[in-house]
Amino acid sequence: MDAPQTQAGSQVEARRLATTLPIYLGTIFLSAFLLFGIQPMFAKMVLPRLGGSPGVWSVAMVFFQAVLLAGYGYAHWLVSRFAIRHAALIHISLMIVVLLIALPIGIAAGFDRPPPDGEIPWLVALFGMSVGLPFFAVSANGPLLQAWFARTGHAHAKDPYFLYAASNVGSFLALIAYPFAIEPFLALSGQATLWTWGFGLLLAGIAACAGLGLGQSVPGTTGIQTKLPQTVIAMQEKLAWVALAFVPSGLLVAVTAHVSTDVAAAPLLWVVPLALFLLTFVIVFQRKPILPHAWMLNAQLALVAAFVVLIAFKPDFGWWFYLALHLGLFFLTAMVAHGELAKLRPDPANLTQFYLWMSIGGVLGGLFSGLLAPIIFNSVIEYPVLLVAGLLCRPGFTAIKLSGWMRGAIAALVSLGFVGIVLREQQRTDSVRSFFGVNRIVDSDDGRFRMLFHGSTMHGAQKLREPDGTMAVGRPEPLTYYFSGGAIADGIDSVRQARGGTLAKVSVIGVGTGSLACQIRSGEDWNFYEIDPHVVRIATDPTRFSFFNACAPATAFVLGDARLTLADAPNGSLDLLVVDAFSSDAIPLHLLTREALALYITKLKPNGAVLFHISNRNMELGPVVTATARGQGLTTWIREPQQTNELAVQMKSSPQVAIVARQQVDVGPLAGDKAWIRQDGPDTARPWRDDYADIVSAIWRKLSD
Incomplete structure (x- = not known):
């Protein structure tokens, strides 16, 4: 090889090495961004299927970790068995298959409704059939590209682990960007389309990385290492x-x-x-x-x-x-x-x-x-x-x-301690944990009240003792948000008056302690929808809370996600639907969307109404209800909280309540009550849909109050 050819070859090699790191960094960053972007996007797609419980997120995290493991195993197989040329051919072929048959991302057919039991296997199968293949293909890229980079002859190729930091920067930015820069502006269909385009760009980046790894070196340069020395x-x-x-x-x-x-x-x-x-x-x-x-x-x-x-x-x-x-x-x-x-x-x-x-x-x-x-x-x-x-x-x-017997002794002690913790936890009666979270039963310090907490949010309370210390007797008094004279009780009674004094058929989404059972009048037929069976067991156990036992012992319960189970109710059968599911931090968004409201309306009688309890410490949901209802041609009245110290001492909390109906006459006398404000002004929020909800704006409105 003469000098000009050698010089030209050296220049080509220099340009290859100069572009290697930026292309690898960009491709690894994009791969990690897509990897973490798909997780909240698909979890939100699943939301209308199973509800907004923390358990869904926990199962999703475990599923994605398991598929990540499979992807890492696949990357290890490619690197340990094949040269870059053949590994790239296999991996690029896999990504092309994913692009053709598995994108854009959506929920697989056959997963319309979860079973009453076995939510975890059902959810894992749903994730696997819907998003498993794209996630698997992307998950392999981190270790695979780092291994390829180690063979490029680049100056930093001897320690490619710094690229893992770049990968996690991409994951970090995707995590932050989703709730603040993606979810508020793009519907799920738009997010899925954008992710598909990103996947296509990633495919091009991987091809470029493989091409750089296959570039021919010239004598005298560092060159491509097709096989690295390996230690055991x-x-x-x-x-x-x-x-x-x-x-x-x-x-x-x-x-x-x-x-x-x-x-x-x-x-x-x-x-x-x-x-x-x-x-x-x-x-x-x-x-x-x-x-x-x-x-x-x-x-x-x-x-x-x-x-x-x-x-x-x-x-x-x-x-x-x-x-x-x-x-x-x-x-x-x-x-x-x-x-x-x-x-x-x-x-x-x-x-x-x-x-x-x-x-x-x-x-x-x-x-x-x-x-x-x-x-x-x-x-x-x-x-x-x-x-x-x-x-x-x-x-x-x-x-x-440590010697062998010392390791065995420590292992035995740790195992015994762990078993002891499990046995102690199983015997607890003040805390009940399920797929949907932790429910804790707590008595107040003075022993006057018993409260039910889901996480750190109170979901009801019952009076145990009078102020003088004597035991409370007789019919239990609804407390917290549900007290007589409060907005929820007044809203129910106003709709009752519009029906001539009796509500023939009422459905309630959310059970809590069962306080609303004591708002039922003789001759009325109420049933309660609840996603967590443990909550029903707590509320119907008279040794814990006695609202149902004392006020409505024959009440019917429907277990499962309300969006799915309410669909089985006869159309045009309800005088009133009470939706009481938004006071926690992880609110079930799918119960407040356009599609949810359309379902509710089909279940109401022509003069029926929907009462939303929208008290929430972190989010202002009134504008969401108003805008979503207006999109369905409905009118909304909202009553704001009017909390006082006197109410607080009695364990009573003034709630924020919205009532939605077709006509003013359907809501009864509250339409003329100054405390209930008819929402006639311009919308301050966009209607929520199953594929769009802007949580950040709801939080910001609350902070701005």
């Missing part, structure tokens, strides 16, 4: 990868459940722990981490010590303080575990194997907290258990040398 990884080290990934993954689900159950009820709260989780990966896998690992080790001990002191003395610093404390504990524990994981990363030849075992730990952690813990525990006890496990991830513990 001991099983003990692989199990260490699993353990160090298990703890943060399980803690991610556990801390999300804990803060939403025991600290604060806030929409989109799940975004924060997940964002912190991704941020730890971004930091520890940088070539020069901005937060030194030694700092994280010291800070973890300091915050754990502060946490123990606060548990012992229980000072009232406000929920914001405790929210920050728990998120800080989670972040530092994840930083320590992931920092140790990054220190143990192997040479590039074992890169895909490292990610595979790490993913196994992530899946196991998610399975433990997301699926197993709700079955074996009646509270979120897995949270402190995993915090202790986080201390064991410290290098001081992992470096201890």
Whole structure:
């Protein structure tokens, strides 16, 4: 080869190496963005099928972790068995198949209605049939592209793990962008179309990466390494990868459940722990981490010590303080575990194997907290258990040398302790946990009231004792939002008067403690729709709450998601439908959409009405009800809360209520009551649909009040 040819070849090689890193970075970033963008998008598609419970998100996280593991296994297979040329051919062919048969993303046929039991297998099957193949194809790209980059001859190819930080930056930005920049502006159909175009662009990026990996080098240059020298990884080290990934993954689900159950009820709260989780990966896998690992080790001990002191003395610093404390504990524990994981990363030849075992730990952690813990525990006890496990991830513990019998003894003690915790949790009667969350029965400090909490939101209360300490006797008095004279009771009574004094047929979505049972009049036929069977058991147990037992012992209950079960009710049969499902932080959006309201109207008599209880600490839902109802040609009246100290002392809360009807005469005398404001002005919100809901704007309106 003469000098001009050698020089030209060198220039080609230089240009190839100069473009390698930007193209790999961009492709890995886009892949991670799509990987995390698909998760909230499809979870929202599923919402009308199964409701807005935290359990849906937990199952979704576990499913996506499991498919991620499968994708990592597939990437490891490609890298360990094939040269780049053949691996690229296989992977690009798979992506073309996905583009042709599985996109745009939508719900697979045959999943119109979940079974009354077995929600988890049904939901897993739904995710698998609908989105499993696209997610699998995209999930392989992270380790696969890093392994290819390690063979490019680039200056940074000897340590390609920094690309994992870029991957998690993409995931982080997708997570933040979805609720704030995508969901408020695009319907689900538009999101699915945009994701399909992104997938096509990703396919082009992968082809470009493969092409760069296949570029011919010239003599005297670094060249392409088709096979990297490989070392044997001991099983003990692989199990260490699993353990160090298990703890943060399980803690991610556990801390999300804990803060939403025991600290604060806030929409989109799940975004924060997940964002912190991704941020730890971004930091520890940088070539020069901005937060030194030694700092994280010291800070973890300091915050754990502060946490123990606060548990012992229980000072009232406000929920914001405790929210920050728990998120800080989670972040530092994840930083320590992931920092140790990054220190143990192997040479590039074992890169895909490292990610595979790490993913196994992530899946196991998610399975433990997301699926197993709700079955074996009646509270979120897995949270402190995993915090202790986080201390064991410290290098001081992992470096201890133990004999075989000592390891066996410690394992036996840990197993006995775990069994003891499970048995204790199973015997609890004050806390009941299900797929739909944690319900806690709490008596007030003075013993006068018994309350039901779902997470940190109260869903009803009953008076046990009078102010003088004597036992309350007789018919129980509805309290909290449901007291006589409150907006809910007055709205029901006004519609009753419009019917001549009796409501022939009423349906209620939401049970709570059953307070509304004591608003039923003689000769009226009421039934209650409830998604969580445990709530019905609590409300109908007279040793806990006696509203149903004392006021309506023959009440009928319909179990399942109300959007699906209400569809079975006869059309034109209801005088009144009460929708009482929006006071928690994770509101069931699918009960407040255009499609939901259209269903409600078909079930009403021509002069029927819908009463929405829309009290919510975090969201202003009145404009949503108004705009959605107006889109159906209906009129809305809203009564704002009028809370007083006198009501608070009596455990009564003034609610925000909206009534929707076809004509003014259908709502009775409240139409002339100044407390009930007819919504005649211009809309301040867009109507919600099954494929569109703007949660962020609802939060902003509440903050602006």
